[in-house]
Amino acid sequence: MPAAQGIVRGVARLFDAMGLVSLPEVPLANGRRLDLLALGEGGALWAVEIKTSVADFRSDRKWPDYLEFCERLYFAVPPGFPQEILPFDQGLIVADAYDARILRETADRKLSAARRKALTLRFARLAARRLLQSQSG
DSSP: HHHHHHHHHHHHHHHHHHTTTEEEEEOOOTOOOOEEEEOTTTTOEEEEEEOOHHHHHHOOGGGGGGGGGOOOEEEEEEEEEOGGGTTTEEEEEEOOOEEEHHHHOOOOOOOEEEEEEEHHHHHHHHHHHHHHHHHOO
16 A cells, blocks of 8 residues: 555544545646545535655645645544654644554634635535445446
8 A cells, every 4th residue: 555545544543443434636726736635524624735754744835725625634644754854833743554642733714704604515425426436337
């Protein structure tokens, strides 16, 4: 299993235990794609940006574009990743394919009602589409 796929699996398992459902590779209205988007029972929207190596982090500076599409942004990295290079004002999750743990929380940001509704509908439609595809294949 590729490293990023393992991290997605571990974080999804953690979120499920916390009462959140999640979807990988969620396209956004700004043309970006979230590695993972989680939806909580109360409508909370948390985003996860996965970084598997230092080179991956240093070459990809688009993560600030995700901030307007979530209440919390977490970086998810494998064990042994040098955490001190990650932005301290965002959340931090260490994960592998079997487990994940939140090492650092981040403050909630407010989403407008219109943005929350649009993201929640995007999440629901994407989940339904993927479910339909998995059943017809």
